Amino acid sequence: MKRLLGVLAGMLFATGALEQPTLQEIGALPAPKNAPVVVTPGQTDREPPSDAVVLFDGKDLSRWKSARDGGDAKWRVQDGYVEVVAKTGGMITKDEFGDCQLHIEWTSPVVVEDEGQDRGNSGVFFMERYEVQVLDSYQNPTYAHGQAAAVYDQYAPLVNASRKPGEWQTYDIVFHAPRFGGEGRVVDRARVTVFHNGVLVQDNVEVLGDTPRHPPFYTVHPPKAPLSLQGHGDKVRYRNIWIRPL
Numbered sequence: 001m002k003r004l005l006g007v008l009a010g011m012l013f014a015t016g017a018l019e020q021p022t023l024q025e026i027g028a029l030p031a032p033k034n035a036p037v038v039v040t041p042g043q044t045d046r047e048p049p050s051d052a053v054v055l056f057d058g059k060d061l062s063r064w065k066s067a068r069d070g071g072d073a074k075w076r077v078q079d080g081y082v083e084v085v086a087k088t089g090g091m092i093t094k095d096e097f098g099d100c101q102l103h104i105e106w107t108s109p110v111v112v113e114d115e116g117q118d119r120g121n122s123g124v125f126f127m128e129r130y131e132v133q134v135l136d137s138y139q140n141p142t143y144a145h146g147q148a149a150a151v152y153d154q155y156a157p158l159v160n161a162s163r164k165p166g167e168w169q170t171y172d173i174v175f176h177a178p179r180f181g182g183e184g185r186v187v188d189r190a191r192v193t194v195f196h197n198g199v200l201v202q203d204n205v206e207v208l209g210d211t212p213r214h215p216p217f218y219t220v221h222p223p224k225a226p227l228s229l230q231g232h233g234d235k236v237r238y239r240n241i242w243i244r245p246l
Helices: 002-014 023-027
Strands: 053-056 064-066 076-078 081-083 091-093 100-107 122-126 130-134 169-176 186-188 191-196 199-206 237-245
Touching: 100 122, 122 169, 130 169, 130 191
Parallel strands: none
Antiparallel strands: 053 237, 064 091, 076 081, 081 237, 100 169, 100 237, 122 130, 169 191, 191 199
């Protein structure tokens, strides 16, 4: 039997069944009809590229509104950042987005007064329903899928890349919206990739459904919806928020 298997393997190799495509074969593939669109990057990776929508530049909340009543956003703008104001609810973008690349920077209070989920709690909600958790997770034990950079209540981050309280942190997130077919059937689940402070912590994970649902399931929604930031009562600050529709 061993001899027969060896002969079969040799035959497959001899016929090229196990060979990789040659450079000539790869070069024979049809070229794209159109050249990629030119996008001018920022001077640093923190700065928005030329095709980005700047949602917050440190000056005003003109692109946001209150998630509670649809009026003016009620968080406090100061010194280039916006800070959550307790008991005012969250805020949502006036524009709507589907597939996108998001850059957002945040920091939790430098004075630590609580622990677990009561320490610097907020969240980034894509389409108002799929949450990437914001939390002070520096030396702060809590349940794994509730810490910073978790897809809340679904996926823990691959590693804890949190900086100390009061230090600015960065999320770079690629989000792909779900696709629905007839009768509300989910054709493709939403997907999320997250870099936390430059470290990959969510690797194209499949979102299981709306964040508040237990167990999670999808509710049908339009292909685009606002981005929202959660007001959880803690004085979390945000700055330098920009997004690229994909």
